[in-house]
Every structure is written in C-alpha cells, then in structure tokens.
Amino acid sequence: MSISSNTQAILLLTAPLINGHRGKDAPKTLSQGQYRKVAKFLHERALSPSDFLLQDASPLIDECQSSLEIPPLVPLLGRGFQLSQALERWSQRSIWVLSRADADYPQRLRKRLGDLAPPVLYGCGNPALLNRGGLAVVGSRNISDEIIRFTNDVGRLAANANFVLISGGARGVDQAAMQGAGETGGYVVGILADSLERASLKHEHREALQNGSMVLCSPYDPKAGFIAGHAMQRNKFIYALSDAALVVNSDYKKGGTWTGAVEQLDKLKLVPIFVRTGSQPNQAMGSLLNKGASQWPCPRNVKELISVIDTSKITMPNTPQSNLFDSPNHPSINEHDRPTSNDKPSKPPKPSTIDPAESLFMLVQNLILDMEMPINEETVSKKLDVSKTQARKWIISLCESEKLQKKTRPVRYTRIDS
DSSP, rough: OOOHHHHHHHHHOOOOOOOOOOOOOOOOOHHHHHHHHHHHHHHHHOOOOGGGGGOOOHHHHHHHHHOOOOOHHHHHHHHHHHHHHHHHHHHTOOOEETTTSTOOOOHHHHHHHGSSSSSSSEEOGGGGGGOOOOOOEOOSSOHHHHHHHHHHHHHHHHTTTTOOEOOOOOTTTTHHHHHHHHHHHOOOOEEOOHHHHHHHTTTHHHHHHTTTTTEEESOOTTTTOOOOHHHHHTTTHHHTOSEEEEOOOTTTSSHHHHHHHHIIIIIIOSSSSEEEEEEEEHHHHHHHHHHOOOEOOOOOOOHHHHHHHHHHHHHHHOOOOOOOOSSSSOOOOOOOOOOOOOOOOOOOOOOOOOOOHHHHHHHHHHHHTTTTSSSSSHHHHHHHOOOHHHHHHHHHHHHHSSSSEEEEETEEEOOOOO
C-alpha cells in the first residue's frame, strides 16, 4: 500500500496501529482534539505533517511539544516498524486509508466539518460514494418487526431513486436500511464505529464491495472494538455525508441516535432531519420535532422521495464550518452530485501490492538516519525494537545507497552528508 508522507506522519501521530497485543509501554497517540492543535500549529507556520519526518525536524518537534499540551511526539514518530506491519495487513485485506492531507479525502467531510473532520479515514470498497450525498437513515439497535419492515422499505425506495443510503452499520435500524438498499441493487455507505476489518470480510458484503456499490469506512482503526464514545462521535460523519436524514426511532435523552440528532439540530445543522412519528406517541420523536426536525412525509414512490430530498437541499441551512486542513490545495465538489439512473457503480480501486521489505525500509530509513551518530547494529536493534539481523539488513541497504558509511575499529556507521 502506497501512502503519502503526510498520511504517514498523521498515522504515526494519531493511529493506534493495532496488530495484535499492544504492550503496556505503547506510546499514547494524539486524540482528535490534540491533533487539531498540532494541525493548527503547522498551518500557522505554512508547514505540513510530513515536516515532522525530516532529518532536521528535532527543533520543530521540540517547539511543537513545548507549545502544546500533548503526548510526546518522538515515540509516536518512531513507530515506523508498526506502521509498516499495519500497512501490509490492511493491503492484504483490501482496506485503504486516507488522511485529510490526501486529495481523495471526502470533500463533504472537509467542507462541512472543517477541522472536526477525522484526521484519518479507513475503508473498504468504493470511496467515490462518499462524495455522492444521499439519505442517511439512523435509529436504535433493538427494534420491532414493524420498524424493520418500515426501514427495509425506506432502503429499497432510496435504491430505486438512485440515492445513496448512508447509515452506521449497527444492528437494528442501520442494518435494516442498508439491507433494503443493497438487496435492491442500490448504493450503500456504512460509517462504522468499530470492527471495520471484520465487517469487510463478511460474506453478505463481498459482492457489493467488489462491484463498487458499497463502501464501508471508519475513522477508527480497522481492528478497534466497540467503544460507546466512538459510536456517538461517528454520527456527525453520517450526517455530514448526506443530503437529508431520517431518524426512524430513538430512546429519549440517551444513546447514540439521540445524541447525534440533537447535535445536528442544536449545533451543527448540516442537513434537514426528518423523524418517523408512527401511530403511537413517542417522547423522543416529539422532542426532536420541537427542536426543529420535520415529520417524515412517508413518500410512496420514487418521485415523491426525490421531491423530499431535493426540497431538503434547497432549504438546507447554510452553516459553513471553520476550515483547518493539512495541505493547502483541495478540489471542490458539486454538493448536489449523486447517482442518476444512467450511472454505473464506479470500480473500486485495485488493492495495491506491497513488498514488505521494501516498504519497511522506506518507512524506517529516515528514523535510522536521524539517530545520533555513530550507530551500529545493536543501536538500531534496540531503538526500533527489531532483531539484529533485520537491523543489519537495513544498515547494509543504507550503505549501498550511500546514506551511511562504515568505519572500523570498532565497527560503526556514520551518516554521509549530502
């Protein structure tokens, strides 16, 4: 898997890089709030994350560390070996990774969330669907058969209208909506709060992921387990990617569905929100209506659904967000771009092949060259937590590429200054 140097730096700073058991001494990664501070620090100096990886980056790292209340950066930036292992694992499972520094990062997240957009996005399937807009459908996990049928019907109607169906992939309403759209041959976006790697391997997702009609993505590590806070935080990403949202049901003043809907109505106001009122009074739905949501008009056909969504686009409040990105130039998008009846699913990017040894060497060579000289095999072995055999191979490669030179009595290696 090939990634930019900016994405490499962002992953080293923010990603847990879960590859099995994490030791007690694993460095603490930057939270999204802490990374926003670092991004602002770099932005104010017309720098990018990749500047942390340069050989002479020590003064910049020290300045950043002393200016901000954040975990130590040096141990995070020194995780080249773990990053190489993670990249290889993701590539083998057809999982791609984009950072805010990449041109292919979803423009809707950039434009609508600004510096609240997740620094890193992991995914499997067709990433082009993330810029299409569509109908978000959210709701509770534990639902009745009646609500399952209703939600399936909404998903099927969205598919027939060629709207992307956007949801969170959780049990209950999310899966019912995605299933209805998928079974009808529609486009599906799942924004997951956990277990992307496991979800991408499920048999029921395989064909849609391969033919480009589905994308599963997450702002959290592909192997990350369920955390309630993550489930609540990802709701803003679901809304940001949509043109309108339907809350099928919710508990009152608790749970991720309630929290996400209230955040949209009271604060972010990214898209119009509809609620299913049903035949029985519901305190949560009534409260959301009082906060500014609209009653779902229950469109019966494609024409009526298109009218609802298109009207939503015209009346959507204009609430521009602050912009703090990780690189200066980002292409704009057409906010109304969505699949039409003549569209065919875009082909997903082909999984890139990777030579583990070459990738590993590329990732760690800057770390070796930035070490205090002279060095030897034991030094590299200890600092990068690898075997002496592996350390020797890297040193030999650097000597052959005229980055290091060997000295004797005793055997040691020094950097060749260009």
